[in-house]
Amino acid sequence: xxxxxxxxxxxxxYRRYARKKQFxxxxxxxxxGSLISDLQPDETxxxxxxxxxxxxxxxxxxxxxxxxxxxxTLLKCxxxxxxxxSGSVEVDGRISALIELGAGFHPxxxxxxxxxxxxxxxxxxxxxxxxxxxxxxxxxxxxxFIDAPVKTYSSGMYMRLGFAVAVHVDPEVxxxxxxxxxxxxxxxxxxxxxxxEFRRRNKTIMLVTHSLDLVEKFCDQALWLDKxxxxxxxxxxxxxxxxxxxxGKAEEQLLAREEAxxxxxxxxDAPVEAERPADPADGGDAPADMFKATExxxxxxxxxxxxxxxxxxxxEPGHVFQSGEAVRVVMKVRAHQPSNDFVFGFGLFNADxxxxxxxxxxIEKLDPESISGEAEVTFHxxxxxxxxxTYRLDLAVHKVxxxxxxxxxxxxxxxxxxxxxxxxxxRPPHRWEFKGDVRWKPTRS
Amino acid sequence: xxxxxxxxxxxxxxxxxxxxRDLKARYRGSVLGxxxxxxxxxxxxxxxxxVFTIVLPGMxxxxxxxxxxxxxxxxxxxxxxxxxxxxxxxxxxxGGNLIKKVLFPAEVLPIVAVLANMVHFFLGLPILVAFxxxxxxxxxxxxxxxxPVIVLVQLIFTTGLALLLSALTVHFRDIKDLLSNLLTxxxxxxxxxxxxxxxxxxxxxxxxxxxxxxxxxxxxEVLFYVGPHGHWKWLMAMLVASIxxxxxxxxxxxxxxxxxxxxx
Numbered sequence: 001x002x003x004x005x006x007x008x009x010x011x012x013x014y015r016r017y018a019r020k021k022q023f024x025x026x027x028x029x030x031x032x033g034s035l036i037s038d039l040q041p042d043e044t045x046x047x048x049x050x051x052x053x054x055x056x057x058x059x060x061x062x063x064x065x066x067x068x069x070x071x072x073t074l075l076k077c078x079x080x081x082x083x084x085x086s087g088s089v090e091v092d093g094r095i096s097a098l099i100e101l102g103a104g105f106h107p108x109x110x111x112x113x114x115x116x117x118x119x120x121x122x123x124x125x126x127x128x129x130x131x132x133x134x135x136x137x138x139x140x141x142x143x144x145f146i147d148a149p150v151k152t153y154s155s156g157m158y159m160r161l162g163f164a165v166a167v168h169v170d171p172e173v174x175x176x177x178x179x180x181x182x183x184x185x186x187x188x189x190x191x192x193x194x195x196x197e198f199r200r201r202n203k204t205i206m207l208v209t210h211s212l213d214l215v216e217k218f219c220d221q222a223l224w225l226d227k228x229x230x231x232x233x234x235x236x237x238x239x240x241x242x243x244x245x246x247x248g249k250a251e252e253q254l255l256a257r258e259e260a261x262x263x264x265x266x267x268x269d270a271p272v273e274a275e276r277p278a279d280p281a282d283g284g285d286a287p288a289d290m291f292k293a294t295e296x297x298x299x300x301x302x303x304x305x306x307x308x309x310x311x312x313x314x315x316e317p318g319h320v321f322q323s324g325e326a327v328r329v330v331m332k333v334r335a336h337q338p339s340n341d342f343v344f345g346f347g348l349f350n351a352d353x354x355x356x357x358x359x360x361x362x363i364e365k366l367d368p369e370s371i372s373g374e375a376e377v378t379f380h381x382x383x384x385x386x387x388x389x390t391y392r393l394d395l396a397v398h399k400v401x402x403x404x405x406x407x408x409x410x411x412x413x414x415x416x417x418x419x420x421x422x423x424x425x426x427r428p429p430h431r432w433e434f435k436g437d438v439r440w441k442p443t444r445s
Numbered sequence: 446x447x448x449x450x451x452x453x454x455x456x457x458x459x460x461x462x463x464x465x466r467d468l469k470a471r472y473r474g475s476v477l478g479x480x481x482x483x484x485x486x487x488x489x490x491x492x493x494x495x496v497f498t499i500v501l502p503g504m505x506x507x508x509x510x511x512x513x514x515x516x517x518x519x520x521x522x523x524x525x526x527x528x529x530x531x532x533x534x535x536x537x538x539x540g541g542n543l544i545k546k547v548l549f550p551a552e553v554l555p556i557v558a559v560l561a562n563m564v565h566f567f568l569g570l571p572i573l574v575a576f577x578x579x580x581x582x583x584x585x586x587x588x589x590x591x592x593p594v595i596v597l598v599q600l601i602f603t604t605g606l607a608l609l610l611s612a613l614t615v616h617f618r619d620i621k622d623l624l625s626n627l628l629t630x631x632x633x634x635x636x637x638x639x640x641x642x643x644x645x646x647x648x649x650x651x652x653x654x655x656x657x658x659x660x661x662x663x664x665x666e667v668l669f670y671v672g673p674h675g676h677w678k679w680l681m682a683m684l685v686a687s688i689x690x691x692x693x694x695x696x697x698x699x700x701x702x703x704x705x706x707x708x709x
Contacts (some may be wrong), residue, residue: 014707080548082706095548103546108470120462121547149473 004173005055005078006364010087012048012073012228017211028143045229046074048084049228054220057092058202060195062219064212064243065444066250070228071208075099075177077133093172093204096122099180102162107151110141114150115165122169132168139190140164149293160187164292167194173204190219212240248320248417254411255319255390266297297405303342303371303397307332309413310393321384323418329379331395333406338372346379347394349410356391356425362400385427388418446699454549460553460560467561482568485507490517493638509640509669510683514576518668519637519661521573524656525566526603527628532558533607534614534621551705552698555611559604560680563596572602573668586673589601595663598684602656605691615708635661656690659683 028310047070061072076082077089079097080103104121105114115136119129138148140160150158160178167174195218198205202213203401209215215236222236224243231246308331309317321327329346345360361368393412397405453460472478494513497504509515533555543549577584614620635657644652649661652658659679666674 065488076706081545083703097546097548100542100546104540104549106466106470108473109466113466113469117462117466120459121543121549125458387488 002057003054004057004059004092005053005206006090006092007062007074007078008052008087008088009075010051010074010084010089011046012049012070012077012082014045014073015043015140047228048077049227050087051228051230052087053223053230053233057204058199059206060199060205060207060219061291062213062215062222062223062239063206063208063223063225064210064240066247069225072099072177073223073228074225075206079175082360083435091173094123094169095173095175096161096166096169096171097175098166098177099175100162100303101159101166102150105150105158105162108149111146111147111153111161114159115146118162118165119169122166126426136161136164136168139168139194141187156184160296163191167191167198171203172436173206174198175206175208177208177392190404212244216240240324244417251415252319255415259319259411259413263297263408266408267413296409297407298409299396299398299406302337303333303335303405305331305338305395305397305406306334307407308395308408308412309394310412319414321414321416323384323386323388323416323420325384327381327384329381329393329395331377331379333371333375333377333397335371335373335375338370339436340368340370341399342368342371343396343398343400344377345394345396345398349392349394349423350425351390351392354425356386358394360396368400383429384416385429386416386418387422387424387427388416388417446696448701449550449552453552453556456550456553460557463553463557464560464564467557468564471561479568482565483572485565486517486521486569487572488521489524493520497638505639506643508642511580514580515580515640515665515669517573517576518629518665521566521569521636522599522664523632523635523637523657524569524659525562526660527597527632528565529559529562529603529607530628531621531624532562533611534624535573537611537615538618538709544705544709548669549561551702552608552695555607556604558611559607563600577668582669583671584668590662590707591667591674591680592686593675595623595660595667595680598680598687599660601691602660604689605687605689605694608691608694612694612701612705614689615701615705631655631657634658636665637661640665656673656683656686 017241028188051070051074063074065071073082075097076099079095080089080091081097081099096320102118105116107118112133115133116126116129119132120126124132137143140163142157142161145157145344147155150161153161158371176195195205196234207215207219219236221234222239223230224232224239226246232242279313308329310319310321311328312318312321313325313409317330333344335342343360343362345358347358348356350356354355391414392410393414394410395408395412398407452470468479472481475481477484490513493516497512497516505512505515514585536554536558537544537551538553543554544551610624634652634655636652639660641649641652641662659676660683663674663676663680663683666676
C-alpha cells in the first residue's frame with residue numbers, strides 16, 4: 001500500500017538578506033546594475049536538513065520538537081505551501097491544512113459568504129458546501145451570527161468558524177499545526193472528537209504540537225525534530241520520553257549556567273559586614289523580607305558554605321527533578337575557626353518569590369555543640385512533593401541570634417517537572433475516594 | 446508553466462467567487478453601494494467636461510464633439526486598465542496570508558484584480574449607452590462586433606502586465622509608488638482627453654508606441670467616430686503583442702512563484 005505521506009530527504013533553506021539589502025529598491029538595483037545579485041541571499045538558514053519519513057494511510061502522526069526545530073516548515077512542505085530545496089514530498093489524496101484558521105476570511109462580508117469562499121479555497125465545490133453548510137455552522141456554534149460581517153466576530157468566533165470549515169473539507173490527509181488551543185474546553189473536546197472521527201474513517205492526520213500529552217494519547221507514531229533533523233521516530237511514548245529527557249538536559253544546562261553566573265556574581269560583591277537581615281526561618285524577621293526575592297550573598301564567612309548542590313534519585317547532581325522524587329541538598333561547609341554557636345538554615349521559594357518552606361536546625365531543636373574544619377551538611381527531602389515550576393533555594397549558616405556567617409539568598413535554582421498539571425504551591429499526599437454511584441471509565445492512558 | 450496555466454482553468458470557480466467577494470466587499474458599508482460603479486465614472490466625466498468645456502473652452506476641434514462622449518469612450522477602458530494595475534501591484538502583499546497559510550495558486554489574486562475591474566467597466570457601459578442614445582449617435586451594428594474583440598485584447602494585455610507587476614512588487618515594494626506616477630504619465634500619453642489627430646506629428650510617432658493608445662483609439666473608432674473601423678490592423682498587432690505580454694508576465698510570475706511564500 002502506498003503511504004499517505006512520503007517525505008524523502010527533504011531540505012529547506014531559508015534565505016536571509018543583510019539589512020542593507022532589505023532597503024534596496026528597484027531604482028537603486030537598476031542604477032547599480034545589481035538587480036540579479038541583490039536577489040541572491042547573503043546568508044542562509046537551514047530549517048530542514050534531510051528529513052525523511054513516511055506516514056501510512058489511516059495513521060495519526062505526531063511531530064514534536066522545540067521552537068525553531070522546523071516543525072512548521074515541515075508541515076508547510078507537506079502541505080505544498082512552500083517547496084523544499086531538495087528532496088521529494090508525495091501526498092496521496094486531498095489535503096486540508098489547519099495552519100492558520102480563517103486565513104482568507106474577508107472582514108467586511110458575512111460569515112455565511114466567508115464559509116463559501118473559504119470552502120472553495122480549500123477545494124470544495126459550491127454544491128458540497130451548501131450540503132455541509134448547516135453542519136459547519138452548527139459545529140462553529142455561530143448560528144445567530146452567521147450573517148454578521150466577520151469583522152464583528154471575536155477572535156474565538158473567528159477561529160471556530162475557520163476550524164469548522166477546515167475540518168468539513170473532508171480531506172484524505174489532515175495537517176494540523178498547533179491549532180487545538182481555540183475556544184473553550186468544550187470546543188476543544190469537540191475538535192478532539194472530530195479528529196477521532198477522522199481516525200475511525202481511516203484518514204491520515206499529521207499533527208504538529210507542543211502538547212506531548214496529545215501525542216501520547218492520540219498518535220500512532222511520532223517524529224521528533226531537532227534543529228531541522230529527524231532525531232527519532234516511532235512509538236509515541238518512546239519518542240516523547242526521549243524528547244523529554246533532551247528537554248530536561250537542555251534545561252539543566254541552562255539552569256546550571258544561570259546558577260554559576262549568580263554564584264560568581266554573589267561571591268564578587270558579597271559584603272563581609274554582618275548588617276543584613278537574618279534567616280527568614282528564624283521567624284524574627286518582618287514577613288516583607290520573605291517576599292523580597294533579591295538574590296545575593298553576605299556574612300562574615302567565619303563559617304563558609306563552599307559548595308552546594310542538589311542530588312536526585314540517580315545520585316547525580318542536577319537541576320531538574322521529577323515531582324515526588326527523593327532529593328537531597330548537599331552543602332560543603334568550612335569552619336575557619338572552631339565555633340559553638342551555629343545554625344544551618346534552608347529556605348525554599350517558588351518563582352514568584354513566595355516562601356514555600358523554611359526551616360533551620362535551631363527551629364528543629366538541634367543544639368549546637370561544636371564545628372571545626374571541613375564538614376558536609378545534607379538536607380534530605382524524601383519526596384519532593386512540589387507542583388511543576390522553577391524553585392529557588394536559600395542556604396545559610398548563622399548564629400542562633402541571627403548573626404550571619406554565610407548567607408546564600410536564592411542563589412540556587414532547580415526545576416520540578418510533573419506529569420500531573422496540578423496547581424498551587426504545596427501538594428499534600430492525597431487520594432480520592434467515592435461513595436455512592438460514581439463511576440469512572442478505565443484510565444485514559 | 447503550461448501545466449500551471451492548465452491548472453488555472455480548474456480554479457475558475459475560485460476566481461469567480463473571489464471576484465464576487467471583491468465586488469461585494471468594496472461597497473459594503475457605503476450608502477450607495479453598487480451605484481458607485483456608475484457614479485464614479487460619471488463624476489470623473491463631469492470633472493473633465495467642466496475643465497474642457499467651461500474652464501478651457503475651444504480646446505477641442507469639432508471632430509471630437511460632443512466632448513463628453515468622446516472622453517467617456519476613452520476613460521472607461523482606461524479606468525479598468527489603471528485600477529487593475531494598481532490593485533494587482535498590491536494584491537500579493539495584501540493577500541499574503543493566503544499565500545503563506547493556504548495552498549493557493551497565487552496567480553489567482555492578480556487575475557481577480559483585473560476581472561473585478563472589468564466588471565466595473567461593464568457596469569459603466571450602460572451610462573455610455575445612455576450617452577449614445579442622448580446624443581443620437583449612429584452606430585453600425587457590424588462595427589459593434591469589434592467591441593468584444595477589443596475588450597478581449599485589453600483583458601489579455603492587462604492580465605499580462607498585472608501578473609508581471611504583482612510578482613515584481615513582492616521583491617521591490619517601491620514599484621507601487623513608481624506605478625502611480627507612471628500611470629499618470631501613461632494616462633496623458635494615451636489619446637483620452639485629446640484625439641490622436643490633435644497631437645503634433647513629431648509626438649505621434651512616440652504615441653504610436655503606446656499599446657493603450659491603440660486600444661483606446663479602437664474603442665473610439667467603434668463607439669464614437671462615424672464610419673468603418675479603420676484601426677483593425679493595429680488592433681490585430683495589439684492582439685499578438687498582448688499574448689506576448691501575457692506569456693512574458695506569466696513566465697516571470699511562474700519563475701518567482703516559489704519565493705512568494707517567503708518574501709510576502
